[in-house]
Amino acid sequence: MxxxxxxxxxxxxxxxxxxxxxxxxxxxxxxxxxxGEAAFRQEVLCATVMLPAAFWIGRTWVETALLAAVVVLVMIVELLNTGIEAAIDRVGPEWHSFSKNAKDVGSAAVLLSIILCCGVWFAALWHRFAG
Incomplete structure (x- = not known):
């Protein structure tokens, strides 16, 4: 068939x-x-605080959308990183430099998304309270 x-x-x-x-x-x-990943649960917990706060901190709909988007972006990248790790683990548990590199790059992507999120939020908070 x-x-x-x-x-x-x-x-x-x-x-x-x-x-x-x-x-x-x-x-x-x-x-x-x-x-099932602790990091994703922590990010969801942060999001439950940060997403409603975005509506209070953002002065325009664009600011609010940007604040919410970077929070959601962190969770998206974390899910993609979890998928990469699962695929690598499926291949085999033994150590290999390619597997390490794939996991490290996924982790770096998560870190960059968190840095971006923090930068946007700090700028918005500065603009809201010091500006």
């Missing part, structure tokens, strides 16, 4: 609302997998 009619991944053959529904369920599974 051909793989076109019987794909390994049934999601590839779904169309319309059925595809959207199943993609949503898969995404929720991704959030559950991310929740």
């Amino acid at each position: 051909s793989t076109v009619n019987n794909p390994v991944n049934p999601q590839k053959s779904r169309r319309g609302l059925d595809r959207i529904w199943h993609a949503t369920l898969i995404s929720l599974d991704g959030f559950r997998a991310g929740w």
Whole structure:
């Protein structure tokens, strides 16, 4: 039987609302997998404080959107880093320089997103309270 009619991944053959529904369920599974990481849980905890605060600190809708976006960006990058780590761990538990580099680059991306978030928030706070 051909793989076109019987794909390994049934999601590839779904169309319309059925595809959207199943993609949503898969995404929720991704959030559950991310929740297993302590770093993601810490970032979600920070987001529960920072996202509502963005509406108070932002003076315009653009400022509010930017404050919220950088918080969400940190969580997005953390989920991508978790995916990279899971894929590397799937390959094998033994140490390899390529695996280390992949994990290190993912970690560096998370760090950069956190630095960006902090910079935007400090600038907004400075503008709000010292400006």
